[in-house]
Amino acid sequence: MQKSLHINAEKCTGCLQCEMACSFEHYGVFSPAKSRIKVFDFHATGKKVPYTCTQCDEAWCLHACPVEAITLDKVTGAKVVSESTCVGCKVCTISCPFGTINYVQETGKVQKCDLCGGDPACATACPTGAITYIDANWTGLDKMQAWADKLGNQPSAA
Amino acid sequence: MSWAGKILRVDLTAGTVKSEPLNMGWAKAYLGSRGLATKYLVEEMDATVDPLSPANKIIWATGPLTGTMASTGGRYTVVTKGPLTGAIACSNSGGYWGAELKMAGWDMVIFEGKSDKPVYLSINDDVAELKDAAHLWGQTVWATEEHIKKSHQDPLCKVSSIGGAGENQVLFAAVVNDLHRAAGRSGVGAVMGSKNLKAVVVRGTLGVGNLANPKEFMRVTAEKKKILADNGVTGQGLPAYGTQVLMSVINEVGALPTRNHRDVQFEGAGDIGAEAMGRPRTAPGSDGKKPLVTNQACFGCTIACGRVQKIDPGHFTVENKPQYWGASGGLEYEAAWALGAANGVKDLDTLQYANLLCNEHGMDPISFGTTIGAVMELYDMGVLTHEQIGCDAQFGSAQALAYFAEITAKGIGFGKEIGQGSKRLTAKYGHPELSMSSKGQEFPAYDGRAIQGIGLAYATSNRGGCHLRGYTIASEVLGIPVKTDPLDSAGKPELVKAFQDATAAFDSAGICIFTSFAWGLADVAPQVAAACGDEFTLENLSLIGERIWNLERDFNNRAGFTSKDDSLPKRLLTEAAKTGPAKGKVNELGTMLPIYYDIRGWDSDGRLKPETRERLSL
Numbered sequence: 001m002q003k004s005l006h007i008n009a010e011k012c013t014g015c016l017q018c019e020m021a022c023s024f025e026h027y028g029v030f031s032p033a034k035s036r037i038k039v040f041d042f043h044a045t046g047k048k049v050p051y052t053c054t055q056c057d058e059a060w061c062l063h064a065c066p067v068e069a070i071t072l073d074k075v076t077g078a079k080v081v082s083e084s085t086c087v088g089c090k091v092c093t094i095s096c097p098f099g100t101i102n103y104v105q106e107t108g109k110v111q112k113c114d115l116c117g118g119d120p121a122c123a124t125a126c127p128t129g130a131i132t133y134i135d136a137n138w139t140g141l142d143k144m145q146a147w148a149d150k151l152g153n154q155p156s157a158a
Numbered sequence: 159m160s161w162a163g164k165i166l167r168v169d170l171t172a173g174t175v176k177s178e179p180l181n182m183g184w185a186k187a188y189l190g191s192r193g194l195a196t197k198y199l200v201e202e203m204d205a206t207v208d209p210l211s212p213a214n215k216i217i218w219a220t221g222p223l224t225g226t227m228a229s230t231g232g233r234y235t236v237v238t239k240g241p242l243t244g245a246i247a248c249s250n251s252g253g254y255w256g257a258e259l260k261m262a263g264w265d266m267v268i269f270e271g272k273s274d275k276p277v278y279l280s281i282n283d284d285v286a287e288l289k290d291a292a293h294l295w296g297q298t299v300w301a302t303e304e305h306i307k308k309s310h311q312d313p314l315c316k317v318s319s320i321g322g323a324g325e326n327q328v329l330f331a332a333v334v335n336d337l338h339r340a341a342g343r344s345g346v347g348a349v350m351g352s353k354n355l356k357a358v359v360v361r362g363t364l365g366v367g368n369l370a371n372p373k374e375f376m377r378v379t380a381e382k383k384k385i386l387a388d389n390g391v392t393g394q395g396l397p398a399y400g401t402q403v404l405m406s407v408i409n410e411v412g413a414l415p416t417r418n419h420r421d422v423q424f425e426g427a428g429d430i431g432a433e434a435m436g437r438p439r440t441a442p443g444s445d446g447k448k449p450l451v452t453n454q455a456c457f458g459c460t461i462a463c464g465r466v467q468k469i470d471p472g473h474f475t476v477e478n479k480p481q482y483w484g485a486s487g488g489l490e491y492e493a494a495w496a497l498g499a500a501n502g503v504k505d506l507d508t509l510q511y512a513n514l515l516c517n518e519h520g521m522d523p524i525s526f527g528t529t530i531g532a533v534m535e536l537y538d539m540g541v542l543t544h545e546q547i548g549c550d551a552q553f554g555s556a557q558a559l560a561y562f563a564e565i566t567a568k569g570i571g572f573g574k575e576i577g578q579g580s581k582r583l584t585a586k587y588g589h590p591e592l593s594m595s596s597k598g599q600e601f602p603a604y605d606g607r608a609i610q611g612i613g614l615a616y617a618t619s620n621r622g623g624c625h626l627r628g629y630t631i632a633s634e635v636l637g638i639p640v641k642t643d644p645l646d647s648a649g650k651p652e653l654v655k656a657f658q659d660a661t662a663a664f665d666s667a668g669i670c671i672f673t674s675f676a677w678g679l680a681d682v683a684p685q686v687a688a689a690c691g692d693e694f695t696l697e698n699l700s701l702i703g704e705r706i707w708n709l710e711r712d713f714n715n716r717a718g719f720t721s722k723d724d725s726l727p728k729r730l731l732t733e734a735a736k737t738g739p740a741k742g743k744v745n746e747l748g749t750m751l752p753i754y755y756d757i758r759g760w761d762s763d764g765r766l767k768p769e770t771r772e773r774l775s776l
Contacts, residue, residue: 013397013462015455016254020227023365028372030226031261031365033314043337046451046466046485125227127383127460 002077004136005113005120007050011130014041014048021125025116036100036113037122037131050131052122053100053113055079061112064095077136078115086110160222160369160689161185162265166286168279170353171212171271175279175286180265186693187775189686190221192248193666193706195237195266199246200709202268205716209241209345210327210352212272218259218318218358219267221668222690225260225366225457228379229386230670232257232457240344241352242329242525242579243598243622244717246710249332249346250626250665251318252456252464253339255360258316262362269355278319278357280310283364291356295325298518299334300481306359319357320347321520326569327351328577330525330600338487338517339456344599344621345579347520375688382681383460389676391636396463396672397453401491404603404631405431411635411644412738413608414495415601417502417553418531419594419727422605422735426504430494434506435465445470449506451485461672465489467510475511475560482514489513492625495603496527500594501534502553512563519567528600529580530562532592541587547572591728597622597719606730606747608740609634611642611650614750617724618654620710626671628657638675645739647746651754662710663703679703705774708758712766712776721764724751 019035027034037052059079062070069085070092072078081101086109092101093110101112113120115133123133135141159182167176181198188194195217207213216238223231234256240247259267262283269279276291294302299321307313316335323331324347331347332340341347350356369375386392395403408414409427416424428434435450447468455462467488469476476482489497489510497509516523536542537551544550548571551558565573575583580593580600594601599622606613611630619627630653634644642653660679664671667686679699686694714723730745755762759770766776 013453013455013459013464015459015462016457017227017460020458024227024367024376027365027367029365029367031363031367033261033363034365043486044484046454046468048454127229127387128462 002136003118003133004055004139005052005115005123006132006134006139008130008132008142009047009049011128012039012048012050013128014039015127017125017127018050018122018131021121025121026111036111051100053079054098055113055115060095060097061092061101064091066091073114073117076115076118079112080114081110081112083107083109159691160226160366161190162260162263162366164264166264166267166281168267168269168288169271170269170273170277170355173273173288175288187702188706188709189663189666189702190265191219191224191233191235191666191668192237192250193662193702193709195219195235196246196248196706196709196713198266198268199237199239200713203239205239205713206718207239209239209244209349212353214239214349214352215268215270216346216349216353217266217268220256220260220265221666222686224668225257226369226379226689227376227458228669228685228689229383229460230456230458230673231668232459233665233668233670234259234341235665236333236341236346238346238349239717240346240621241327241348242345245597245622245714245719246620247344247346248621248665249341249343251333251335251339251341252459252670253336254457255316255318255335255339256668257457258360258362260362261365262360263364267358269353272352273354276354276356278306278355278359281358281360283362294356296322298322299520300337300518302357303337306357310359312361315359315361317357317359319520320350321518321567322569323519323521323567323577324348324351326577328521328566328569329579329582330522330577332516332520332522334517334520340517340520340522342522343524343624369689370691371688375685378684378688382677382685385681386460386673386676391638391675392461392672396461396675399432399436400453400463400465400488402432402435402465402489402494404491405494406433407635408604411608412735412740413605413635413644414499415594415603415605416499418500418535418592419605419729420535421737422608422740423738424499424502424504426502427499429504430498430506430509435467435489439470443472445472449510450488456670459670461670463490463672469507469510469514473507473511475508482511486514487517492602493523493527496524497559499603500527500531501559503556503559504554505556508556508560512559515563515567521567524602525579525600526563526566526576528594529576529583530559531594532580532584533562533576534558535592536584536587536589541589594727594729595623596726597723599623604631605735605740606726606745607735607743608738609644610647610746610750611644611653613726613730613745613747614650614654614754615657617726617747617751618658618754620707620714626661628654628661629671629674630654630657632657632675636675639678645743647750651750651757654754655757658707659700659703661703662706663699666702666706701774705776708766708770708774708776715765721751721755721762724764
């Protein structure tokens, strides 16, 4: 079974445990500046929204890469950057419609979410369930259930 | 170690910025943040300096757990000699700024001297420089942050700054970061203003990675987060209701100071607490929405007690002022009490408006609100008149509260006198007994007649009237870690000492004191040990906490404080509580204080005995 990162922004408090977990997993330091998942704070509405790569099947970044540095991890479905192959041309950063693959000045390579090989540190660290790692076919299950509950409460359905 | 190992020293007179290695001997003896910055201040500065003179120093400091995955590891403190009190000032803030400083590779920043023109410090990892702030002087905290983020072309930098209150040296001016988190108390913002220092801006990309035992650190911090999640207060109460959950609880035990402590219960408590925050507005013409938008966390915090609140755009305080219509930092308990019950005001949106002005202009809502309580009492007595103060100011007047917030924040007319705090204001009008303060700092939201231990904690607090130096409410009201009788003063000196010492250690580690609803020092110790080294046992942390408390006390003694300053206003000692469970009670400070001195190892004048110094290596 393939799994997906599932984000429920309603539950996010902006604590950045996910960002620290991500940078610690990949670089051994707590540093939101190095994180591949990013929480956005929309001050005027009070909303906090975590955002990262959704691992497109037909991934723009993968197809755009001229040196085939981005490959599919067949087990997790993640599109993974090979640092030894990447030449830092940044074409992938232009091709990605979502901005979730980014250049890193310090290494001269790009970085993106690799699902930590199937055990994403951000999901483990999230204290509120805003980020979970669940069955890729059923990321909508919670929402369906919530709507089903509402429907069940309608007088006409009784 | 998980100290960065470096500090920045900024000489504002000379305009220089230098890097220094952290004194590791002091770091091991005083841990970080509150304790370590105080050690630097004590060693480098004469305790008798005028707080608003260039001779005072002001320090922004992180702890060893700041910027790590330890829950709530995002705190920093601002340490200086406080202008409101003349005592040591140490104000603690959350948000994201503290972690950012640590991630830029610095444990603390020491400012000394005074700049001849407005400046701000910009830190970008290793590069730190003073920059001209002429264009920022006169701007609010909110506008300053917006300007800086734009001019730096960096939406991710973090800003810790003052507004007009700090610039005008309002004696309870705050330092505010991330728009609505504040190092709020004792007037640390006025010290910043006195130095022509507008802001400290940080961008830190290096991160924190030098843990003593990374694997154990990840294991033990995860284990301790689970304790917070499973605890009723930190796992459910605080995220759902915030500290505002206390309003009805404290009112029920008859410890909610009302109308400048004339009363101990407030008939409007239900209108300004957690329940009201979550209830849709029902007043005719209101927007019908609930004030609370959501909760939010500070950096690294798995509790998330912060309130995000929206004011009714049609409310009289914000008509035609769209800048206040969006979601913003909401009322926590101390602010809601000080702006509300302390003045008898029960209109939640007016309290939030005053709270927004405190954030926007950089003022401590506790000292501001409590000072307004004194003003309203003086007005009630006929000592202050409409002509003198510019409005009718009977207890309960929402209009007066909103007006006072505006004129104090902007330094207009009578607002300048309010900005001096209740001790100076009441003395000026011949009624010093009406200042509800200790060492010149106004009390927060608990009455020392109904909760005996907190009265002793106020009287002996090293930074003046404060609940966060020894939160005995945990034991006396909430039963954490064990329930004690709030009306009984027996055993309270021991309780106060235990809370004061442990709190000093929590603060100095760089974590939030709210974790102590679920954690003891025994839970903190293994996290510090995994980060900093095995020597940080429970016993060592306990000793460090007590050492820090005595270091602060010793500074105050040298600044001129004696046992007579460990006092409470006459009202709490002689005017009995009129209603509630504490009806007929006064605070029994006279009984508790000598016992407290004795167990502290202090002489009868409140000074450290030689053997105490020796035992604590001071």
